Every structure is written in structure tokens, then in C-alpha cells.
Amino acid sequence: MPIISIANLSKTYATGFSALSGVDLAIERGEIFALLGPNGAGKSTLINIVCGIVTPSSGTVTVDGHDIAGNYRAARRAIGLVPQELTTDAFETVWNTVSFSRGLFGLKADPGHIERTLRALSLWDKRDNRLMTLSGGMKRRVLIAKALSHEPRVLFLDEPTAGVDVELRQDMWRLVRDLRGQGVTVILTTHYIEEAEEMADRIGVIRSGRIILVEEKAALMRKLGRKRLTLHLQTPLDALPDDLAGFDLDLAAGGQELVYTYDTKAERTGITGLLTGLSAAGIRFNDLHTEQSSLEDIFVGLVREEARAAE
Template identity: 70%
Template sequence: MPNPAHDAANDIAVSIRDVGKTYASGFEALKHVNLDIRRGEIFALLGPNGAGKTTLISIVCGIVNASSGTVLADGHDIVREYRATRSKIGLVPQELSTDTFETVWSTLKFSRGLFGKAPDPAHLEQVLRDLSLWDKKDAKIMTLSGGMKRRVLIAKALAHEPSILFLDEPTAGVDVELRHDMWRMVRALRERGTTIILTTHYIEEAEEMADRIGVIRKGELILVEDKQTLMRKLGSKQLAIQLMSPIEKLPESLADLPLALSEDGLSLVYSFDTQADDTGIAPLLRRLHDQGIDFKDLHSSETSLEDIFVRLVRAPA
């Protein structure tokens, strides 16, 4: 009979337990971070500059040593079984650091060999084709544009066929077209079972791609939630009502409603929870009409993930 606990453990690609990082200067970059990242998901880690995103990724990838806590990658301890974990993980760093004088093909071959993988020209060719780099395979990296160099970094990270891929600000400084190309590639990798952890400053990127979202602030992971659940819990809807003629103030009979009157008296904003349906709008409009308040236009909107993120990081610690 299957063991549910065993199955649950197998479903976790990265397990982070009580991880902290304090530098020699005394600066505490991470504070008791606990996080499980599911196998085959796209997890977006959001936070302002200096929040600890890159430090956390660097610890999991073995670049920075944690001051406390443990990390398992695909069930292996990243310290005691570092050879096994390094081969499971691919990293696309935030900074553009490539082998400037090498060709695209040779740097991919070298990256694959670093992890003890047997040569596989067919795999490397497929990676380059997926990233629209095949026609650049013999070009020296120094001759490529910034966007193409970013693609090479992703190709290097995929050369050894990792099951866990970290993307640290992968689309920083690239144009919109390339950003959308990368989104398509990331989704394709997820479809093949790759676990993807993404840090980004582009909230639309997380809103477009992520299955779950974590928010980190001042070294603390303050929230982890499924994207849709997060937007339902913390979001709100607004109905903007343009009036036929201005009013000086709201009638007392409407004081029980979440209504805000504009300074010019020409519009009302009605706010309600995203978990509630829209059935309250018709009664609202009837109540306005009964008070002699007629309207000429309606416009509804929802809180975006960006609004939620800003609210979370600005909230008092």
C-alpha cells in the first residue's frame, strides 16, 4: 500500500528548512526561511532590492554558505551530497557573465562537461534551437547582443539537463519580444517536468507564468501562496460610477455601503471583495436611483498582483 508521507516527500523538488545567513559585518540577509518548492512547478520569488532573493538562490545552488539550516535538492543535502545536487540544478545568474572569447557551441560543451555528463551534441543543438541560437553556434560570445548573451546563459544552465532551474532576473534589460520568447521556453520546460524558480522585478512576469508566489522582505519570507488564491484573498474589485450630475455628499441612507465620492462630486467608487460575486451591484444601482442619483457610465477593475505586492512590502514589519 502506498505511503502518503513518502509520496508527499517525493513531490518536493527543493526543501528549505530554517535557513539563515548572517555576514561577517553582522548584516542578517536571511532569517529562518522555510519553503518547499513542488516538483514541476513555476515558483516566483518576489521582493524589493536587497530583500534576500539572490542570497537564498545562491545558498541553494551552493555558491553561498548558509549560516544555519538545511537545504535538500531532489532529496539530497546540498552540503553533504554536493556533487549529486549540483548536477540536478541549473542557474541563470542575474549578471551577464560569459566566456567572452569562446564560441556559443564550445561554451555549452564545456558547461556540460563540468557536470561529468557525456557529450550529447543532439541535446545541445535542441537547446540552441529552442532559444533561437542555432544560427549563432559558431559566433564568439563577445560579438552577441545583450539579449543574445542572456539566451546563452540560459543555454549554459540547460546544457547538463538539470531537473531544477533557477532564473535570477532572467529578463532584466531585455526587450519585450525576447521576454515573451523566454516565457514560452519556461512554460515548455515546465511541461517536460523541470522545476523552475524565478526571481523577477517584472510583476507581470510572475502574474503571467507562476503557479505559486513567495514574497520576501528584509530577509524574511512573509507569504507563500498559490497565485490565484493570493489574488482572491488579498485582491478587491472596484466599480467606478460616473454620475449624470454632481452631488455634494452621500445621502445618510447609503452610509452603510463601501462607497467613496470624488472631490468634484461626479463619480463614486464602490469596493468589494474579489471572493464575493457581482450580485450586489444591481441592488446598489437601484438604491442610487431611489435617492435620485442617476449615472451615465460604469467601469469595473480588479486589484493586480502588482498592487498586492506593493501593499505587502510596504506594510509595517
Template identity: 70%
Template sequence: MQPIISVSNLSKTYASGFSALKNINLDISRGEIFALLGPNGAGKTTLISIICGIVNPTEGTVLADGHDIVRDYRDARSRIGLVPQELTTDAFETVWATVSFSRGLFGKPANPAHIEKILKDLSLWEKKDSKIMTLSGGMKRRVMIAKALSHEPQILFLDEPTAGVDVELRRDMWEVVRSLRETGVTIILTTHYIEEAEQMADRVGVISHGEIILIEDKAELMHKLGRKQLTLQLQQRLEQVPAELSSHGLELSDDGNELVYTYDTQGERTGITALLKDLNDAGIRFKDLQTKQSSLEEIFVNLVSERR
């Protein structure tokens, strides 16, 4: 299937000489949730701004649903909805008016039924006649999403969609995003909340210093780059790791009551089996065990650190 977004050899260099993006190549599949992660200044917002037609590229091409964003910008832009980081709405307009106006900007005929559906899906219906200035920060962000969806785009960019939103509302918005994907909308989000990507994304891209350093299926990424720890709670305290167990790279807790075995997630079953056998042979008994897997945040921090 043809990707809904195709970025080829994309670069952006400003007049000052600063290179914000360097030879970006990226395909995003129709109907997926793609999370773009990176530290501040990595180039996330620049990349989104170019795809959305806000910033001109220096080199390269971008196709949005098959339409070139430069040569065929009207058709390309009509397929894209953008929710920016900043809450930029007319404070004195009502929710209904501002969302309806956004639809009109794309030359779409009035469609009250569609606007009503969006507002209800985003739990904004009861606020439809309220002025934007009276809404909470979380509600204003929902209005931004409603505005971005008003012209029925096939692609939705969410640039830090839950910045400044409390934890409960953040989780509500995750559900909104998932429901949008179920309607066929392709979603690209940038986020500083790694938990957000871990909860929602199908694939993850990591950008650092203007370069894409990794694109991977989220589950596969965590499988390939993640690590697990097996912690054994001992029945009797140890002063040190016995010499016959040295080949396993075990760590002993400060109080001597736990042994920790760290391994990668690509298959250390034989290692664990051998460890348990050697523990038994050494007469070391444990009363409980637990495992912990690396989070996406830990993987991300390690990846970015390696590039510095």
C-alpha cells in the same frame, strides 16, 4: 508528492553580524513555476546562492531532489541549473563551444543532439558559430539559459532573467520558460517585474528583510488580498454622495460624473446588489460601469510596506 526543493530552518549570518536570511522554510513542488519576489536586499539572491551551493548556510538544511546540498553536494548540484543576474560568459568563445563546455563541467558525456535541441528551443541555432561578444544583450541572456540547461537539470533558477531585456524579447522568454516547464523542469525565478510573476508563476513567495512573509498560490493570493473597484459613469453630475448611500463607502470623482465603489474580492456580491438597489431607490442612473482588480504589483507593494 515529495517536493523537489525543501528548505528547512535556513539562516545565513555573515561575519559582520548581518543576518541575510532568518529561519526560512520553503517547499517547492516538482514541475511548478515559483516566483520569489522581494525588494533589493531582501535576501532573494542569498537564498538562491545557498540552494545552488555557492554560499554556505549558517543553519538549516536544503534538499534538492532529495539530496542534501552540503553532505551530497555533487548529486544535488547536478540537478540544478542557474542563470545568474550577471552576464558572465567567455566573450571569445562561440555559442556552441561555451554551452558544450558547461555540460562537460558536470561530467556529462558529449551529446551534440541535446545541445542542438537547446539552441533551437532558445532560437540560438543560427548563432551557434558566433562569438559571444558579437551577440545582443538578449541573445547573451539566452546563452546563459542554454548553459544552465546543458547538463539536463531538473531544477532551473532564473535570477532576474529578463533584466535589461526589451519588452518584446521579454515576452519571448516567457514562452521559453513555459515550454521548459512543459518538459518537466521546475523553475524558480526572482524578478523585479511583477508582471513577469503575474504572467508565469503558479505560486508566489514574498521575502522581506531575510524572512518569508507569504507563500501562496498566485490566483488565491490575488483573490484573498486583491481588491476590486466598480466605477459607475453617471447620467447626471452629482455635487456630493447622497446621505442614503453613505453606508457603501462610495467616492465621488472630482468632476462629479463618477461614483467609485471599492470592495475586496472574497465576495461582495450582496454588497453590489444592495448598492445597485439603493442607487435605483435614490433615483441615480448610470450610463456605463467598469471594474478593475488589484494587480499583483499593488498586492506586493502593500505586503512589503506593512513589514517596514
């Protein structure tokens, strides 16, 4: 049974703006799920509805078997949320603010759990510091500690590494993997596509309030990924020979490179025929290399394709 089940979820604001429309989504226990989409696609609205911050116009959501409307206390108890904004009490200490967050869920004090959480986030030596003295990256660590203070089974990370340095980003990646190892389900939104490519088990793409794709990351890369073969020519070309018109070729680097794009799932790549055609045309090359499409390439292609279909 999925830990989060979303059915026919919609949200229309009083202004008439439709932020979500007929969203269906199931998130499995213990997975890392990356929700990708351009600005204004509905990512934060979807998260805020699941977390009980925004009221949906229609549809149902259950978290760990609890309906977010009918049994909202149990549903919210299962969730930890790390928002985009750094909202903290500047005059409070790290220890007190994280301990206070645990108490908000009606849980008794557990100094041992708070200590373990702070140590995992490299905050232990900052436990007595007031939040106003921390850097932006450290404040974001505090937000994660607050979200984990009540030992949730689901953790939402809304743009968790926005504006943080590379070292902190990598620390957060390690933390997310550790949480998954402990059985926590992690849902993240991000503009850093490499985060999803690095960590996610499954990818969801949302645009204009609709889920346009949900796929296992590995399967998505195999299904939609393409490869490029780049040949570095001995003599630059001004134009492509007519005999090679049947290949998906482009000239680059002022005619010094010939780029061939092909489908990775095709039975035949066409490379043998291309090389034969080049030889027949007297085109020689010094070197060649291949590269696989990244998740970012796939994401941009999907969004553009959906935009064209909507026109």
C-alpha cells in the same frame, strides 16, 4: 516529496547584516514557483545558498533528495542557474561556451542536446558567433543555454528578463512553459509582476529575509483580490452624500467618477444596495465597469502590511 526542501535557513554576514532569518520553504516537482520581494528582501541570497554559491549560517537545504552540504556534487548537478549578471567570455563562441558548461559537470559531450537547446533558444544560427558580437538579449539566451547544458531538473531564473525587450520576454515565457512540460521545476525571481501572474503555479513573497506568504496563484487571487466598480456620473460630485457613508467609495476624475471597492470573497458584494442608494440620492450615471485587482496590487498590499506590522 518536494524537489527542494528548505528548513530554518538563516544567513548573517560578518558585518552583522541578517539577509535571511528562519526560512522554511518546499518547492514541488514540476511547478513554476515565483519568488517576489522588494530589493534587498533576500531573494538572490536564498537562491545563491541553494545553488552552493553562498554558505548559510544555519539551516538545511536538500535538492532532489541531496543535502547541499553533505552531497553537494549531486545537489549542484540537479540545478541550472541563470544569474542576473551577463557573465560570459566575450571571445568564446556560443557553441563552445555552452558545451564547456556541460563539461563542468563531468558529463560527456552531447552535440545533439546542445543543438536542441540552441535551437529552442533561437541561437542555432549564432552558434559560431563570438559572444562579444551578440546583443544583450542574445547574451541572456546564451546564459539560459549554459544553465540547461547539463539537463538539470531544477532551473533558477534570477531576474531573467531584466533589460530585455517584450519579444524576448515572451519567448522566455514560452520556453519556461516548455521546460515545465518536460518535468523541469522552475523557480524565478522577477520585478515584472506580470511574469509571475502569467506563468507561476505558486507565489512566494519574501521581505526582510523572511517568507511572509506562499500560496497557489489562483487561490491567492481569489483570497486577496478585490474588485472595483467604477461609475461614470452624469453630473460631477463635490463630495460623497452622507447616506452612502457605509460603502467603500471614492471620488475620482474630478468628481466625475465614483469608485466602489468590494471583497470578491464576500457573500454579498453590496452593489445592489449601492445602486439603490444612488437612485434615492438622485445620482445618475452613464456607464460603469468593473476591474479585478492584479497580482501587483496584492503584492504591494502585502509588503506594505508587513512593513506596518514590523514598525
